Amino acid sequence: MSHVQEYKCPRCGGAVAFDSGTQKLKCPYCGTEFDIEALESYENDTDSGQTDDMNWETSAGGQWQAGEAEGLCTFVCKSCGGEIVGDENTAATSCPFCGNPVVMTGQFSGALKPDYIIPFKLDKKAAKAALQKHYGGKRLLPPIFRDQNHIDEIKGVYVPFWLFDADAEVSVHYKATSVQNWSDSNYNYTETSYFSVSRSGVIGFEQVPVDGSTKMPDDLMESIEPFRFDDAVEFKAAHLAGYLADKYDVDAAQSTERANTRIKRSAEEAFASTVKGYTSVTPETSIVKLYGGSAKYALLPVWLLNTTWNGEIFTFAMNGQTGKLVGDLPVDRGAARKWTIGITVLCGAVVYGLAWLLHLAGAL
Amino acid sequence: MKKIWTFFLLLVFCFSISVPALAEDGAGGFADAHYRLQDSVGVLTEEENSEIQNLLDETSVQLQFDLAVVVVDTLDGRSAQEWADDSFDSGQFGYGSNKDGALLLISTVDRTWAISTCGYGITAFTDAGIQYIGEQMRDDLAAGNYAEAFRTFARQGGQFVTMAREGRPFDSSDLPKKPLSWIWLIISPAIGFVVAIIVVGSMKRQLRTVRRQAAAGGYVREGSMNVTESKDLFLYHTIDRTEKAKNTSSGSSTHTSSSGTTHGGGSGKF
Structure with a gap:
């Protein structure tokens, strides 16, 4: 049995037929005419049957050397169960997440050793100043909140992040229109031309961060981005002196989904920006394939500030590297x-x- | 003999008062049967009739521009405009070779008014002006107060001619301003409220700084983007055509009556 190639009208979806009069393909339902080559190419482009392929090599983190983690100890929060790591000299008394007392459980053990750390660049004073600045210029902030506000506690915490590197092969199809208007003495005319636009290419991403701790709200951590990886150094336990560190409880493999979402969106945006000169551009299909995707385990510096007002806890986070401070405030x-x-x-x-x-x- | 002379002079005087246009240039012939007020229905009392007649005559003579009123009962299925044009033509109204004048026709059965203008009347009585007079007369006509309506026509018509001679005919821009629609009392606070919601909304957004990142645009490796294939394929096109909105114009529109004379005019109901 011979195979009959059937083309669908890109305008109404009906089956188009060859019109011998115009030597073109014509849709019998909506009357639109097409060049044979254009429709053939359109069908091939939109019917590739490919899907996203976003796989990662997620064996990030290393093993601790003998004696390397000796100076570290673990604290557990009695209220929220958060497990914090500090060096033995850190007098951690309250949980940086919920403010409740913590108890030392002894020697640190288990978990992977981070690959990198971005050391704190800004101190506690800078965090306090940033918070005062954060209150400024906000007309609907209750004055009493600003006046009575005292920070319950400020803690420098190294937050575990998975950093993803990958090259993406992108193939996107758009339906685009170009509209032209003109008029004569009696009528206004609008000509809409429809185009099938496709873009393919590659784009590379590096150090896309995903919060590896469930105790740290993801939106809070994404709000203080970006972290600059230029300052990252190889992790040494000594960096933790005077600070607390959170242990990851979401592994790299679980974090890839979030990285994929953000990378796909950015790849699509980057390629969409190359489609120019049209009145409207609507993406139809997009396929993103990752190559050489790998993850790194890093500790990133975050100042956490908690304050209680009207029985509600307000948490502010400051990027310990760039000084960007975020935190929702109450509305008067x-x-x-x-x-x-x-x-x-x-x-x-x-x-x-x-x-x-x-x-x-x-x-x- | 003296009596005859006196009678003759009186006749000349009356002639010059009632149809001065004809007396002056002699064009069109004598039309004493066609008084400037023809009330065949009898809507006016005798006093009113002579008062309006005098008013029309005086104004017409003074301005050298005929102002006439014709009252009929039914239009017999013809349009009021046609009837008014024909009354103007058959009555041989109008000063000078251009037949400068305006005639008001009232049909008491069809409850319709129409104004036919000719010559300089087309310039002086713009479409907006005619509708304005109709508006001014409507209440009196509807209430059966015809005399007052005709006074309005004579007064307003005279004013239109004067204004036109001063170089500025009464037109849409001269229409008195109506008070602003009450709907604005609702629209204004509604717009104010929408603005308030937007402004206060943006103030509230200032207080919320915690939000997720949608993309990873800040982590694109510099120079790593490379578009290897770029295809822009034309598929088809459509053309839509919409009729242009006609501009509302000012000035006077004209038409031709059954006798071939060019008239301006307008009509309305009461």
Whole structure:
């Protein structure tokens, strides 16, 4: 039995047929005409049947040398169960995540040794100053929060991150339109041209970070990005002196999903930026394949600041390398209501006045 | 003999008062049967009739521009505009060779008014001006207060001619301003509220700084992006055509009456 090639109309999905009069393919349903070569190429491009392939080599982290972790000890939070690592001289008394007391459980053991560490570049004072700056210029921050605010505790914590490196092979198809307008004495014309656009190529990513600790909220950690890997050094236990370290509890393999999502999105955005000169561009299919994907285990510096207000804990995090501080603040509902009413009245009056002026000028 | 002379002079005087256009240039012939007020239905009292007649005559003579009123009962299925044009033509109204004048036709049965203009009347009575007069007369016509409506026509018509002679005919830009629609009392605070929501929303967003990153754009290796294949394939095109909106124009529109004379005018219901 011979195979009959059937082409579908890109406009309405109907089966197109060859029109001997125009020597073109024509859709009998919507009447659109196509060049044979264009439709053939379009079918081949959109019907490749390929899917994403995003696999990683996730054997990150190393083994501790004998005696290397001797000076480290583990603290466990009695409330949230968080396990923190510190050197034996660190007097950790409260959990950096929930503020409850912690107890020392003794010698550190288990877990992988980090490959890299970015040492703290900014100190506690800088974190306090950044918080005061964070409060500034926010009209809906309750004044009483700002005035009464005292930081319960500031802790420098090394947070475990998986850093992913990979090259991505990207193939994206878009449907694009180009609109032209013109008019004669009686009519306005709009010509819409439809294009099938495809882009293929490669793009490389390095050190895409994924939070490896469930105790650290992922959104908080992603908010203080980026970390610059230039300052990273090979991990030495001595770096932990005076600071706390969190142990990873999400392994590299589990973290790849988040890295994949972000890499795919960025790859698509980067290739979409090369599609220019159209009125609209809609992605139809995108295939991302990763090559040489590998992960590294690194500890990154974060200052954590906790404050309690009205029985609620507010956590702020500052990037210990760049000084970027984030943290949600409470909303003064009374002030928000006053601002809403005030702006409504003022703007309403201005609009009404303008409407009168336009009316008198004959425009309304 | 003296009596005859007196009668003759009186006749000349009356003639010059009632149809001065004809007396002046002699064009069109004498039309004493066609008074400037023709109330065949009898909507006016006798006093009103003579008062309006005098008013129309005086204004017409003064301005050298005929202002006439014709009242009929039914239009017999014809359009009020046609009837008004024909009344103007058959009445031989209009000053000078251009037949400068305007005629108001009222049909009491069809509850319709129409104004036919000719010559300089086309310039002086713009479409907007005609509709403005109709608007001014409507309440009086509807209430059966015809005399007042005709006074309005004579007064307003006279004013239009004066304004036109001063070089600025009454047009849409002269229409009195109506008060701003009450809908703005609702729209204005609504717009204010939307602005307030946007502004206060952005103030609230300032307080929220914790959010996930959607992409990893900051971690692209420098110079690593390389587009190896780039294809832009034209598939098909469509052309949509929409009719242009016609501009609303000012000025006067004209048409030709059954006798071939060019008239301006407009009509309405009451």
